Amino acid sequence: MSGDLWERCLPSLQSEFPAQQYNTWIRPLSADESQDSVVVLLAPNRFVRDWVNDKFLSRIRQVVSDVSGDISIDVRVDIAAISAGASQGRRMPPRPRPTSPPPVSAYVEPAQTEYEQAPPIPRKEVSTHSAPVAVIPAPQLELDVGVSEPGRTIDVNVEGGLRHQSNLNRAFTFESFVQGKSNQLALAAAQQVADNPGGAYNPLFIYGGVGLGKTHLMHAVGMEMLRQNPNAHIVYLHSERFVADMVKALQLNAINDFKRYYRSVDALLIDDIQFFAGKERSQEEFFHTFNALLEGGQQMILTSDRYPKEINGVEERLKSRFGWGLTVAVEPPELETRAAIVMKKAAEAKIVLPDDAAFFLAQKIRSNVRELEGALKRVIANAHFTGNAITTPFIKESLKDLLALQDKQVSIDNIQRVVAEYYKIKISDLLSKRRSRSVARPRQVAMSISKELTNHSLPEIGNAFGGRDHTTVLHACRKIKELRESEPDIREDYQNLLRHLTA
Numbered sequence: 244m245s246g247d248l249w250e251r252c253l254p255s256l257q258s259e260f261p262a263q264q265y266n267t268w269i270r271p272l273s274a275d276e277s278q279d280s281v282v283v284l285l286a287p288n289r290f291v292r293d294w295v296n297d298k299f300l301s302r303i304r305q306v307v308s309d310v311s312g313d314i315s316i317d318v319r320v321d322i323a324a325i326s327a328g329a330s331q332g333r334r335m336p337p338r339p340r341p342t343s344p345p346p347v348s349a350y351v352e353p354a355q356t357e358y359e360q361a362p363p364i365p366r367k368e369v370s371t372h373s374a375p376v377a378v379i380p381a382p383q384l385e386l387d388v389g390v391s392e393p394g395r396t397i398d399v400n401v402e403g404g405l406r407h408q409s410n411l412n413r414a415f416t417f418e419s420f421v422q423g424k425s426n427q428l429a430l431a432a433a434q435q436v437a438d439n440p441g442g443a444y445n446p447l448f449i450y451g452g453v454g455l456g457k458t459h460l461m462h463a464v465g466m467e468m469l470r471q472n473p474n475a476h477i478v479y480l481h482s483e484r485f486v487a488d489m490v491k492a493l494q495l496n497a498i499n500d501f502k503r504y505y506r507s508v509d510a511l512l513i514d515d516i517q518f519f520a521g522k523e524r525s526q527e528e529f530f531h532t533f534n535a536l537l538e539g540g541q542q543m544i545l546t547s548d549r550y551p552k553e554i555n556g557v558e559e560r561l562k563s564r565f566g567w568g569l570t571v572a573v574e575p576p577e578l579e580t581r582a583a584i585v586m587k588k589a590a591e592a593k594i595v596l597p598d599d600a601a602f603f604l605a606q607k608i609r610s611n612v613r614e615l616e617g618a619l620k621r622v623i624a625n626a627h628f629t630g631n632a633i634t635t636p637f638i639k640e641s642l643k644d645l646l647a648l649q650d651k652q653v654s655i656d657n658i659q660r661v662v663a664e665y666y667k668i669k670i671s672d673l674l675s676k677r678r679s680r681s682v683a684r685p686r687q688v689a690m691s692i693s694k695e696l697t698n699h700s701l702p703e704i705g706n707a708f709g710g711r712d713h714t715t716v717l718h719a720c721r722k723i724k725e726l727r728e729s730e731p732d733i734r735e736d737y738q739n740l741l742r743h744l745t746a
């Protein structure tokens with residue numbers, strides 16, 4: 244075999260599956276093409292293998308046979324990854340805590356961030372090693388982790404006078420996290436890690452856009468680990484804090500203390516890892532910390548605003564390590580999830596919020612959950628000052644300026660108008676059942692742009708185009724992506740329209 248068959252199949256698979264699915268399931272596979280007439284696809288763990296076998300194998304077979312005739316496909320777990328997993332799972336004998344305080348404070352305020360069903364992650368599936376987190380002389384919890392006090396962080400006192408701060412935010416728990424299709428897989432993976440830290444999903448890499456719950460999930464794992472084992476030594480920090488601590492340690496000639504400190508944790512949670520970009524010395528230090536923690540069976544959870552391989556300015560060896568465990572995406576939540584989040588946040592604030600008011604807010608604020616939460620807080624504050632009940636008209640009045648701004652942003656209506664004008668057809672044609680090429684193609688373009696420029700979900704877009712099914716929208720997006728690569732005219736039309744709509 245030529246040895247690059249799998250490489251040649253990847254572009255088709257990439258264009259076929261939504262990015263989240265491709266990145267989570269297909270991209271981590273590597274191929275062993277050393278045998279004749281069989282390609283062995285190596286999955287980083289059993290979880291990925293089983294899911295690929297179940298959901299993607301038949302399509303992969305088709306694509307491979309289109310490219311290279313009759314070749315059989317076998318999906319196996321990468322043995323190297325398994326042994327890494329086994330060594331990760333093997334708890335190390337108790338390691339001494341650093342006896343002197345770390346050179347600098349590790350304190351940081353916590354950051355206030357397709358329609359395939361996510362796989363049911365069997366809880367405890369990989370618990371071949373039973374020891375939980377505590378391997379280090381027990382630190383004492385200063386605060387009772389069982390009591391939820393939103394906004395409060397949890398401090399941990401370690402013996403020997405070392406004050407260690409986990410910085411976990413009590414408000415960010417699994418209970419307060421609302422599950423939806425957009426975060427189902429990430430949530431399931433996080434729960435699995437919390438139940439089985441240092442297991443096969445190490446590191447857990449969570450990526451996705453701003454304000455979508457990555458930090459919340461990360462803290463929820465830490466909180467759950469602490470609930471299961473109050474002696475666990477868990478550190479959450481933003482990557483910029485890691486960099487700042489390292490710089491200070493270098494200045495104070497205390498890099499060994501820094502190393503010992505970060506390597507003595509049971510779980511290290513680092514947020515927004517993309518901030519390591521361009522910081523070579525920090526990357527070098529983190530690389531060694533990463534290896535030490537992985538070898539010691541200590542759990543790492545990392546978040547980023549993009550898929551590991553797409554983080555520019557970060558060394559390849561680090562990027563490839565980020566993908567050794569499990570990489571999961573959080574997507575913008577669909578309308579129902581946004582409404583459920585608003586309801587949950589209102590209930591947490593002990594506010595009565597009628598369903599229609601929650602849906603109104605969720606419909607209007609689509610950009611991300613943080614903004615949604617911010618809008619709700621404004622409404623609550625307003626209601627508090629004026630003594631009014633929160634109703635849809637009250638929300639409209641309270642958020643007048645914000646909603647006016649939202650309306651200026653690109654809407655599906657606007658996209659339909661601009662696309663219809665561009666192709667010299669009527670808006671009603673875009674919404675009609677007509678299938679002639681002169682109407683169907685602009686309709687597909689408009690759907691694809693709606694997916695790209697708005698936060699609407701596929702069903703919402705389908706609905707706005709004459710009540711079509713979400714699979715029609717999905718098909719349109721894939722078709723247009725394909726045509727933009729193969730047909731210069733479509734590429735140019737698409738670019739012109741994007742430019743016009745975002746000017």
Ligand SMILES: Nc1ncnc2c1ncn2[C@@H]1O[C@H](COP(=O)(O)OP(=O)(O)OP(=O)(O)O)[C@@H](O)[C@H]1O
Pocket residue numbers: 354355356415419420421422426451452453454455456457458459460515548584587612613616
């Ligand atoms: N599914 C959810 N359920 C409940 N709250 C959520 C959910 N998703 C996000 N939030 C809330 O939205 C806010 C922003 O979330 P978070 O800080 O975790 O986002 P993030 O993805 O880490 O963003 P960034 O990339 O900017 O750091 C938090 O208050 C969080 O509690």
